Amino acid sequence: MYFLEQLINGICQGSIYALMAIGYAVIYGVVGLVTFTYGEIIMMGSFSAFYYFIAFGNNLWMALIAGFITAALVGVVVHKVCYQRFLDAPRYISLICTIGMSMFLKNLATILFGSEMKGMPTFFGGKFISIGTIRVGYLQLIIIAVVIILTVLLTIYLKKTRMGMRLRAVSQDKKAAALVGINVKTTTLIGNCIGCGLGGVAGILLGVYYNSVLPTMGGMAGLKAFSAMVLGGLGSIVGSAISGVIIGVVENLGIALTSSGLRDVFAFVLLVLILFIRPQGLFGKKGN
Amino acid sequence: MLKKILVIVLSLSLLIGVFAGCQKTEEAGVIKIGVAAPITGNYAEYGKGFDVATQMAVDKINAAGGINGKTVELVLMDSKGDAKEATEIARKFTEDPEILAVVGDFSSTCCMATAPIYTEAKMVQISPTASHPDYAGMSEYMFSVMGRQDAEGPFVAEYLAQKYVGAEKMAVIYLNNDWGVSAHTNILKRAEEIGLEVTAVENFVDGEKDFTATLTKIRQTNPDTLCLVMFYNELVIISKQIKQMGWEDVKIIALGPGISEQIVQLGGADVEGIATSTPFMVSPDNTVAVAFKNEFEQKAGFTLNVHSACAYDATNMLAKAIGNLGDNVTREAIAAELSNMKDFVGITGPIIFTANGDVFRKYLIAQIENNKWVQKTDYSYVD
Numbered sequence: 001m002y003f004l005e006q007l008i009n010g011i012c013q014g015s016i017y018a019l020m021a022i023g024y025a026v027i028y029g030v031v032g033l034v035t036f037t038y039g040e041i042i043m044m045g046s047f048s049a050f051y052y053f054i055a056f057g058n059n060l061w062m063a064l065i066a067g068f069i070t071a072a073l074v075g076v077v078v079h080k081v082c083y084q085r086f087l088d089a090p091r092y093i094s095l096i097c098t099i100g101m102s103m104f105l106k107n108l109a110t111i112l113f114g115s116e117m118k119g120m121p122t123f124f125g126g127k128f129i130s131i132g133t134i135r136v137g138y139l140q141l142i143i144i145a146v147v148i149i150l151t152v153l154l155t156i157y158l159k160k161t162r163m164g165m166r167l168r169a170v171s172q173d174k175k176a177a178a179l180v181g182i183n184v185k186t187t188t189l190i191g192n193c194i195g196c197g198l199g200g201v202a203g204i205l206l207g208v209y210y211n212s213v214l215p216t217m218g219g220m221a222g223l224k225a226f227s228a229m230v231l232g233g234l235g236s237i238v239g240s241a242i243s244g245v246i247i248g249v250v251e252n253l254g255i256a257l258t259s260s261g262l263r264d265v266f267a268f269v270l271l272v273l274i275l276f277i278r279p280q281g282l283f284g285k286k287g288n
Numbered sequence: 289m290l291k292k293i294l295v296i297v298l299s300l301s302l303l304i305g306v307f308a309g310c311q312k313t314e315e316a317g318v319i320k321i322g323v324a325a326p327i328t329g330n331y332a333e334y335g336k337g338f339d340v341a342t343q344m345a346v347d348k349i350n351a352a353g354g355i356n357g358k359t360v361e362l363v364l365m366d367s368k369g370d371a372k373e374a375t376e377i378a379r380k381f382t383e384d385p386e387i388l389a390v391v392g393d394f395s396s397t398c399c400m401a402t403a404p405i406y407t408e409a410k411m412v413q414i415s416p417t418a419s420h421p422d423y424a425g426m427s428e429y430m431f432s433v434m435g436r437q438d439a440e441g442p443f444v445a446e447y448l449a450q451k452y453v454g455a456e457k458m459a460v461i462y463l464n465n466d467w468g469v470s471a472h473t474n475i476l477k478r479a480e481e482i483g484l485e486v487t488a489v490e491n492f493v494d495g496e497k498d499f500t501a502t503l504t505k506i507r508q509t510n511p512d513t514l515c516l517v518m519f520y521n522e523l524v525i526i527s528k529q530i531k532q533m534g535w536e537d538v539k540i541i542a543l544g545p546g547i548s549e550q551i552v553q554l555g556g557a558d559v560e561g562i563a564t565s566t567p568f569m570v571s572p573d574n575t576v577a578v579a580f581k582n583e584f585e586q587k588a589g590f591t592l593n594v595h596s597a598c599a600y601d602a603t604n605m606l607a608k609a610i611g612n613l614g615d616n617v618t619r620e621a622i623a624a625e626l627s628n629m630k631d632f633v634g635i636t637g638p639i640i641f642t643a644n645g646d647v648f649r650k651y652l653i654a655q656i657e658n659n660k661w662v663q664k665t666d667y668s669y670v671d
Contacts, residue, residue: 119554
């Protein structure tokens with residue numbers, strides 16, 4: 001029973017990782033590059049919710065929308081600065097540009113918001129559903145639900161709409177997409193914004209779940225998102241989602257068995273082990 | 289053309305640098321004291337308090353004519369609560385011949401990391417807050433003002449946990465660093481001696497944000513009291529996550545954060561009822577302390593905590609030692625003067641160093657009631 005409860009903790013934490021990883025995978029898909037700014041996008045989303053709560057009261061749903069929009073707007077800036085001008089340049093230029101952007105955003109946040117930790121309001125405080133002796137918090141259920149809904153929406157968008165089709169085409173082959181008349185620049189921008197927006201929402205969930213926001217929170221979050229995406233097979237959305245949940249569950253069960261000090265050890269040893277056995281990731285295709 | 293201008297500007301700026309250097313060494317009649325404090329990072333509230341309190345002490349000394357006619361100047365550096373940064377600062381301080389002694393750092397980890405560097409330079413490091421039992425004994429140049437873990441830990445177990453909140457089964461979560469390990473060991477030792485059952489002991493590394501798994505694990509063992517050995521950020525996060533998971537029937541006590549205002553501000557209703565031990569709290573009939581508290585709060589913008597009061601005392605003590613030495617001030621002599629000082633009374637009470645260079649203190653219990661820290665017991669609670 002106890003392990004079941006820890007499993008639910010893990011799934012909840014893992015679903016936040018999954019959402020971060022999905023956003024990352026979308027960005028990786030359309031841009032074709034890993035980004036180091038993603039952690040800071042997550043942090044920006046989290047802070048936007050923090051200030052939303054102060055300004056307009058504790059409405060989680062509206063804050064999620066506000067966070068999505070803020071993060072997407074930051075995504076536009078990242079796109080203009082780091083990608084747009086370097087689409088045809090050597091790829092490492094964009095890569096290094098995202099590192100610089102990450103430092104810039106982190107320091108900007110420290111100057112604007114202060115370096116100290118801020119407390120998030122408690123949502124559905126103390127309410128939980130009892131199943132036998134197992135307790136599942138309302139907040140945990142809401143987090144899992146939000147992640148599932150967003151994943152389904154994204155899948156519908158990518159598979160059923162023309163815009164989504166264009167996104168997928170650009171992900172597969174930029175030149176071929178351009179040849180059939182797709183505006184690669186605009187499509188990349190939209191894909192990047194959607195990815196960042198999802199990151200922003202994940203950041204809010206992270207902040208609410210941990211009850212805290214911090215300008216430096218993006219570093220580890222970005223690393224976890226990256227790990228989940230790599231574990232799932234670079235750019236695979238389904239793979240990223242499942243890997244995110246796996247990392248969360250492994251972390252929490254690891255803590256249940258040993259101590260919280262070893263949290264990241266479990267996450268990253270798992271990453272190394274799986275890459276050792278399946279270098280293409282859990283759901284990646286060989287030769288990608 | 290542009291190049292020429294650039295060359296001229298650059299060489300001018302170099303020249304200015306040279307003259308600035310000259311001026312510095314010619315300036316006489318200044319006593320420089322280093323301050324190492326975590327101005328940013330996880331312990332920023334304490335660092336800010338150090339900054340304000342040490343500056344207040346120095347302003348007061350300078351207003352009264354300085355030390356033997358010399359004005360005192362502080363050189364503040366930000367260690368970020370990071371031992372690597374702290375050792376860098378220690379190197380800078382020891383290499384600057386003008387700096388006579390150092391007030392700082394905040395954490396035992398930083399102080400113990402820098403101790404060998406200061407010792408080699410025969411320079412005093414007087415820490416307002418380091419409470420690890422091994423720290424002050426590391427050399428004759430290391431001092432600590434706030435008291436030792438092996439006095440506070442047992443107090444927390446016997447008086448705060450067992451006598452005050454009436455704990456029968458207690459769980460402990462501690463911050464995994466030098467201080468946390470030593471502090472929680474002292475609690476566990478006394479808990480065993482007095483028959484207080486400890487159901488679980490968990491730890492975390494600095495920067496951890498998600499305690500859900502740890503708390504779920506601890507709740508399985510069904511303790512009636514949770515003892516948190518950590519500072520304000522994690523304390524608040526844990527209290528919030530306890531509320532979040534609907535765990536109502538547990539009392540929270542804390543060792544480490546002191547009467548920190550950040551806890552009340554960040555935690556709001558979720559930290560109501562938390563009790564902690566503190567060596568010092570301003571009582572209304574102590575006019576000197578009240579005046580200090582008011583001035584501090586006006587300058588710092590937050591409520592006076594014990595750590596800042598200790599920083600104030602540490603600075604004054606150092607100034608007194610330097611003053612006693614007259615014209616024969618050397619880095620080495622300050623250490624001997626400090627350990628022989630028997631008549632210093634600070635804001636936090638009389639301070640007399642033990643042979644190791646630290647202080648044994650008595651403790652009070654404070655609790656959060658209606659969003660405010662309230663003193664609940666006096667020094668006679670220990671019988």
